[in-house]
Amino acid sequence: MTTNKSIHLMKRPTGGPIDDSLFEIRENEVRDINDGEVLVKQNMMSLDPAMFGWMSPDTESYIPPVELGDVMRSSGIGEVVASKSDKFQVGDRVMGMMGWQHYYVGSAEGLNKIEAPVSDEAVLSVFALPGLTATQGLIKVGQPKSGETLIVTGAAGSVGSIVGQLAKAEGLNVIGVVGSDEKAEWITKELGFDGAINYKTDDLAAKLDELAPKGIDLFFENTGGPIQHHIFERMNAHGRVVVCGLIADYPKAEPAPGPSWLNVIKKRIRIEGFTMPDHFGEIPQLLQTLTPYVMGGKVKYRAHTLEGLESAITGLNLFFTGDNKGKLVVKF
Template sequence: MSTYKEIVLVNRPKNGQIGAYLFQEQQKNIPTAGEGEILIKQTHMSLDPAMLGWMSEDRGSYIPPVELGEVMRSSGVGEVIESNHADFSVGDKVMGMTGWREYLLSDGKGFNKLPPGVNEEMALCVFALPGLTATTGLYHFGKPKAGETLIVTGAAGSVGSIVGQMAKADGLRVIGVVGSDDKADWIVNELGFDGAINYKSDNLAEQLKALTPDRIDIFFENTGGPIQQLIFNRMNTHGRIVVCGMIADYQSSNPAPGPNWIPLIKKRITIQGFAMPDHWHEIPQLLEKLTPYVKAGKIKYRAHVVEGLSNAQEGLNMLFEGKNTGKMIVKL
C-alpha cells in the first residue's frame, strides 16, 4: 500500500522560537474515499504568521490552538483524485483547510473549487486568507475615502500588498513600510504605491513626514515595531487604525508598549483589532468585493515557493525573519 507524509505538532514553542523540536514527520497509508467523501492530493500549502499563535498554548485566542499530536493546521490547494461526493469530481482543484500533509480525506465541507482561470498560486496569494483579510480590514474598519492617506506596514507581504493596491485603486495616497530596499522598489514601481519606507533605514520620522504631507487617515498595522509610534503621531483627527498583525512582537518576551491614550481622545482615533474567524460567514460578500479588483488587473502578487513538505518549517522561519519575497507557499 502506498504511503504519504504528514507533520504533527509535538511541542509548544519555547520563547516563540520555531524549530524542528516542534514537529514530527509521520508516514501514513493513503486512504480510500468512503461514502460522501473525497480524497484530496494537496499540491500547494500556505504558510502564515498566524501559525505561531496556533502552535502556542493560548486558550484565550480567537481560535483554539492545534493540540499536541494533531496535524499542523494550514490552508492549501489540492486536486480531487477520488470522489464519492455529488458536488466534486475527480480532477477538481479545491481550496480549504488542508493541514501539513500530502493527502487528506474530506466530506467536502469548507472546500471550494477554484474558479476558472485561477491557478494554485493565485488562489493562495489572493483569494485565500490574504485577500479575505485585506478586504475585511480595509473596508469593514478602515473605511477608506478617495483623497485620504493610508499607510500599511508589512506592505510587501501577502496582506499588506493587497491592502495597498485596493486603496490605491480607490483613489487614496498609499505609503508602505517594508524591510528592504528591494521590497520598497517592488511596491512603488510594480504595485504603484506612492512611497515606501524601509524601517531599517535612518531618519524614519523625517521620511514619514515627507511622504505624508497631509498626515495619515488610515493606519493598517501588520507588524508592530518602533515605527508604529511614529505613525501613530502622524494620525489625523478621526483617523482609523486597523490592527491585523504584530509579527515583530510574536517572538518577543517583552512586546513593545502601545501608544499614549491622550492623543486618542484629542484626535478621536478609532483602533480596531480583528481576526478572520469572526468573518467566515461573510466570505461570499468579501469575494464579491475583492474579485472586481482582480479582474480589472488592479491586484498583482508574487509568491515565494519552497519545495517539499519537509521544508515547511524552514519556510515558516523565513517568514518570521523577513527573508521571504512574497506570499510563502510550500509546493508539495
C-alpha cells in the same frame, strides 16, 4: 494503498526561531474515506503569520490552538482523487484547511471548489486568505475615503501588498513600510504605492514627515515594532487603525508596549482588531469586491515558493527575518 507524509506539532514554541524540535514527520497509509468525505492530493499549501498564534497554547484566541500531536494547520489547494460526497467529484480542484500533509482525507465541508482559470499560486496568493483579509480589513473595517492617506506595515507581504493596491484603486495616498530597499522599489515601481519607508535604514520620523505632511488617516497594522509609535503620533482626528497582525511580537515572550491611549481620546481614533474566521460567511461578498480589481489588473502579486513539505518548518522563520518576497507557499 496510498502513503501520506504529514508533519505534526509536538511542542509549543517558546520564542526564537522555529526548528525541527517542535515537529514530527510521519508516514502512514491513507485510510478509506467514509460517506460525506473526500481524499485530496495537495499540490501547494500556504504559510501565514497566523500560524504562530495557532501553535501557541492560547485558548482565548479567535481560533483554538493546534492540539499537540495533530497535523499542523494550514490552507492549501489540490485535486480530489476520491469522493463519497455529493459536493465534489474526482478531478475537482479544491481549496481549504488541509494541513501540512500530502493528502487530506476527511469531511468535504469547509472545502471550496476552484473553477477560475488561474494558477494554484494565484489562488493562494490573491483569492485565498491574503486577498480576503486585505479586502475585509481595508474596505469593511478601515472604510477608506478617496483623498485620505493610508500607511500599511508589512507592505511587501501577501496581505499588505494587496491592501496598498486596493487603497490606490480607491483613490488614497498610500505609504508602505518594508524591510529592504528592494521591497521599497517593488511596491513603488511595480505596485504603484506613493512612497515607501525602509524601517531598518530610514530615519523613521523624518521619512514620515516627508511622505505624510498632512498626517495619516488610516493605519493598517501588520507588524508592530518601533515605527508603530511614530505612525500613531501622526494620526489625524477621526483616524482609523486596523490591527491585522503583529509579527514583530510573535517570537517574544512579552509583547512590546503599545502607543499611549491619550491620542485615542484627543483625536477620537477608532482602533479595531479583526481576524478572518469571524467573516468566513462573508467570503462570497468579499470575492465580489476583490475579483473586479484583480481581473482589471489593479492587483498584482508575487509568490515566494519553497519546495517540499519539510521546507515549511524552517520556512516560517522567513516571516521573522523578512527575507520572504511575496506570498509564502510550499509546493509539493
